[in-house]
Amino acid sequence: METVQSGQRATQPGAVTAFARFVLCGGGVGLASSFAVGALASWIPWVLANALITVVSTLLATELHARFTFGAGGRASRRQHAQSAGSAVAAYAVTCVAMLTLQQLMATPDPMLEQVVYLSASALAGVARFAVLRLFVFARSRSQAAGTVRAARALPATVVGAPAPASPAELCRAA
Template structure:
């Protein structure tokens, strides 16, 4: 006799056996959404007339705060976090991305004469994806203390 196992049971077993893989997939989902929100905010601010670097900083502040909380709740299962670690991580992330993404915008300006807001948005989104891998490791092993 064949015993049927519920898909929910299979999924629960998978999550227990492969927590790192599940966290990576969830982080990528949150990161993709955060990058999309940041890109949309940046593009809307740029097309409204704000200069590239200030528009980037506003979009960065909003998306970092929201994505850190989404990662805490969804990616890392609502893990209790030490407040100072979370604040240091958010502040460090904002500082890192502020300099990193501003450098990307300045470099783009050197490579492309008068880049369009769409070109700037694509460059920032690509830079965000590259920086996200390092952020995952900081969140997992220092902020949310996963083994």
């Protein structure tokens, strides 16, 4: 039975559902970001546009992941934003290392190979980022979830000195 407290779910969605939502939210924000960087870069330097859009898209994606992907039921906390930003920086580093490695191995790699390397590194970083967000950033501790279940359950009232309630068998014999 699923426990509901204050209209919020007490459990996370399943891993497959959460991953599908992660891809949908993260991919959607990433796609929108790529267009936004191009548009903003027509007014300001590309490096500045990319940095600005990266910050905004990370904030937006973290909110979407908190509310929708991982079922946290509300806004992301500052701690969750900081941890999510850390995982985004790590993912960025993975793609940079992959591309720099390719550049070291081949002076002028084929554009198709560059795309394969970049997308592979990005996919690997995305799966790792999903795991970090699910298991650490938006995870509910077992004791916290158990406390929610215990708090939601009605406990029987007992009165000192009162006789114990009759069992169903005793009630049937008395009748």
